[in-house]
Structures are given as C-alpha cells and as structure tokens.
Amino acid sequence: xxxxxxxxxxxxxxxxxxxxxxxxxxxxxxxxxxxxxxxxxxxxxxxxxxxxxxxxxxxxxxxxxxxxxxxxxxxxxxxxxxxxxxxxxxxxxxxxxxxxxxxxxxxxxxxxxxxxxxxxxxxxxxxxxxxxxxxxxxxxxxxxxxxxxxxxxxxxxxxxxxxxxxxxxxxxxxxxxxxxxxxxxxxxxxxxxxxxxxxxxxxxxxxxxxxxxxxxxxxxxxxxxxxxxxxxxxxxxxxxxxxxxxxxxxxxxxxxxxxxxxxxxxxxxxxxxxxxxxxxxxxxxxxxxxxxxxxxxxxxxxxxxxxxxxxxxxxxxxxxxxxxxxxxxxxxxxxxxxxxxxxxxxxxxxxxxxxxxxxxxxxxxxxxxxxxxxxxxxxxxxxxxxxxxxxxxxxxxxxxx
Numbered sequence: 417x418x419x420x421x422x423x424x425x426x427x428x429x430x431x432x433x434x435x436x437x438x439x440x441x442x443x444x445x446x447x448x449x450x451x452x453x454x455x456x457x458x459x460x461x462x463x464x465x466x467x468x469x470x471x472x473x474x475x476x477x478x479x480x481x482x483x484x485x486x487x488x489x490x491x492x493x494x495x496x497x498x499x500x501x502x503x504x505x506x507x508x509x510x511x512x513x514x515x516x517x518x519x520x521x522x523x524x525x526x527x528x529x530x531x532x533x534x535x536x537x538x539x540x541x542x543x544x545x546x547x548x549x550x551x552x553x554x555x556x557x558x559x560x561x562x563x564x565x566x567x568x569x570x571x572x573x574x575x576x577x578x579x580x581x582x583x584x585x586x587x588x589x590x591x592x593x594x595x596x597x598x599x600x601x602x603x604x605x606x607x608x609x610x611x612x613x614x615x616x617x618x619x620x621x622x623x624x625x626x627x628x629x630x631x632x633x634x635x636x637x638x639x640x641x642x643x644x645x646x647x648x649x650x651x652x653x654x655x656x657x658x659x660x661x662x663x664x665x666x667x668x669x670x671x672x673x674x675x676x677x678x679x680x681x682x683x684x685x686x687x688x689x690x691x692x693x694x695x696x697x698x699x700x701x702x703x704x705x706x707x708x709x710x711x712x713x714x715x716x717x718x719x720x721x722x723x724x725x726x727x728x729x730x731x732x733x734x735x736x737x738x739x740x741x742x743x744x745x746x747x748x749x750x751x752x753x754x755x756x757x758x759x760x761x762x763x764x765x766x767x768x769x770x771x772x773x774x775x776x777x778x779x780x781x782x783x784x785x786x787x788x789x790x791x792x793x794x795x796x797x798x799x800x801x802x803x804x805x806x807x808x809x810x811x812x813x814x815x816x817x
Contacts, residue, residue: 427545438759448759454590455658456738458711461697461704464655468693476688482679483672484511484664488691491698492664499623502636508666510675511686511694515621518648518665519584520546521678522617525671526581527552534575535584536567538591538741540619543584552581564732565594565741569604576611583608586619587633588626588736595626595735598633605638615644621663622737624654624705627713630735643668653737654705655697662686662694712738 438448483489489506496504512518519542527533527550535543537556547554555575559565567587576583585604588595608614618635626632635645650663667675679685716733719740723731728747731740744754 422549422551425548425551427541427548434755434759441759454653454738456653456656456708458656458704458708460657460660460693461655461700463700464657464693464697467696468689471689471692476692478688480685480688480691482685483676484509484686485688485691488694489664491695492666495698496636496666499632500634500636502634502639504636504666505669508669508672510665510667510672510679511691512650512663512665512679513683513686514661515619515648515650515652515663516542517678517682518646518663519543519617519619521675522582522615522646523547523552523584524550524678525674526615530579531581532577532579533582533584534572534580536586536589538589539584539586540590553579555580559589559592559594564735565589565592566735567594567596567600567604569600569607572604573607573610576614580611580614582615582617584617584619585635586621588622588734590622590737591739592732592741593734593737593739594732594741595630596633598631598637601633601635601637605635605641608641612644615646615668616641617646617648619648621649621653623649625709625712625738626736627709627716627734643670646671651694651697656704656708657693657697660690660693662690716740 432453435450435453438450442448486506488511489509492509492511493504493506496502510518519540523533523543523546527547529551531550531552532555533547533552534555534557535547536559537544538559539557544554544556557567557572557575559567561571562568567585572583572585587601608616616635620632620634623632623634635641635647638645645666645668647666648663649665651657651660652663716738720731720733723729723740723742729742729744730746731742734740744751747754749757
C-alpha cells in the first residue's frame, strides 16, 4: 500500500497512548490512579440520562439533520443567552460528536501549505497535529512566558502576519489550568480589529469550570468579530458527559455550508436520542455543575498545597479547568522521566500522568512540566517524595474531596 504523505504528519493525543500503557499494567494486577485523561469522575446528571432513555423508548432511532436537531440548537442558543446575554441564530449552531470535530473542521478550512495557524503551546495536542496534517505552518504561542501561563495579548498579536489564516485560543487552558482575565481578552479582541482576514477559534470547553467566582470572558462579548469567529463548547466537561461524544460550536454564517458538508461526509449526524439528553442538560438545573465545582475547589487546594510542599516542585494555582501543571525541573528529572517514575516506581500506588516535555521547542528544554488532573478522587494525593530510587505517595487521611 502507498499512503498519502500527509498521514505521516498526523500526531496523536498522548493521554490515550498512556491510557493503553496504564491499562496494560492494570491487567497485570497493578493499581493505577488515573490522573491524565480529561474527564470528571462524576456520573452524568440523572435527569439527562432519563431524558435520553425516554427518547430511545419513544422511538428516536433514525437520522436527524447533520447540523443537529433544531430543538437542540435552540437549547444551545437559550443557554448562550442565559449565560452571556448574546443573541445567536440557531442556524449558526452545529451539534458535533464531541469537541474535536470543530477543531478538525476549522483547521482544515484554513490550513494549507503557505498558510500559518497560531495556537497555544502548551495546548491541546490536536491543534498542532491537525495544523501539521494540513501542511500549514504551526506558530506556537509560548504560554510559559507568563508565570501564571495566561494569554499575553501583545505577544499573540505580534505573531500575526500576512500568512496568518487562523488564531486558536483556549481559555481556561488545557493543560496548564491557566485562566486569562477579561481585561486581557478585551485587549486582544480590540487588537484583532487590525487583522480582519484572520479567523478566530475560541475553545471554551472549560467555560463552566472557573474558580474563585470569576466569570467566563467569552468571545461572545465581541459581536464585531462574529463574522470570523468560531466558538467551541459542549457537554463533556461541564456535565460529565465525555463518553457521550457531544459538543456544539457557533460558526460565521459564511462557513456554515462548508461545515455541514464536512458533517455529511464524516459522521452524517449526531445520535438522535442523545440530543434529547443534551437539551435536558442545558435546560435543566445547574446543581450538578455547582456540586462538581465545589468538589473541584477542595481538590484544587489540596493538590496545590501538596505539590508545592515537595522539594524540587513548583505549581501555580490553577484558575480554571481541572488540571495542575507542576514544574519538576529542580528534581533533576525531565517531565517524561518523572512521569515514568510515577507510573512504574511508586512504592504504594502507581500514578498516571500526561507529560508536557516537548524537546522540539527551546522553551521546554530547561522547563520540564507535567500535567496532573486533580479531578480524580485524591484520597491519596500525589505528594511525591523524590528520594534516591523511588517516588512515594502521601496519604491525605480523612480528605472528603
């Protein structure tokens, strides 16, 4: 077989590779605490599950529109209105099987040889993977320049040139847990007025997971960008529905036709019955989200304090999402080596992590980091004691997080 050359440029998501490795260890009888794959450890809300069951019982088994049922798209616009007081036409909403299709379609629409696409680094690995796949040039935003890993508007704007087609932003950020405040987003949005030919993909999948009672500085706040703005959000993180594969995105009117063609050629439509559950989630009470965030707040402090109490490790307090992003350079280990010791050499419990230690970029060579998900039940918190040959665990005692 002779494969297309661009398939060699397609990357992957390390979390799934490590998941396979961890599952192998589990099959050998080893206990693994999973701290990598970005999914909450809460069940999907009961009323959402019941609405989906009812839809199945009622016979919603067939194809629906490729862009989603009108009822589901209207539910999305109602939620946007409630959260952000923005009026969005349901025809601009597309229901997707998760968040990745929006990334895939947006990058494919703008990426080709000679084009440049700006993306956050560290960031969700699919951004860079898909940019490379299209043949476009990936232009990283160095998220490690600021101590809190937040977006630097001036830096972002300085990366734009005549070849820039698309700017990808993610706030709150995966994997750093950084949250960029509205004043910075305001400045960035204002600066983008000077670059009318640059499209924007704002990945806001963690919009409901922001701490300290702060508000989401959504790009819905800037109607003057709507004609080139794509906003990605969904159900996975907020409603603990990762395995449902359900997301939504809002697109400029002039791109809708092209995106629907992608949907038709790729997945036809999103599961009909699941869209009834999606409506129930959006129109129902936010109690499940509030409970989850109450738990996450306790876990965040626990792991932040625990990590910073370890010699050689520094960790910034996460502002959103459910990730901690400790710097392990002073341990003498790279992020990869540190993670392997966690996985294979812990005395009591094997820890499983996602690593950001990309030797391709100079910014990471002296600053190895790794990403830990503190959303999992930290009855045993990773207070990792780096002794001569092993990493031990720290029992947090009566933690009820």
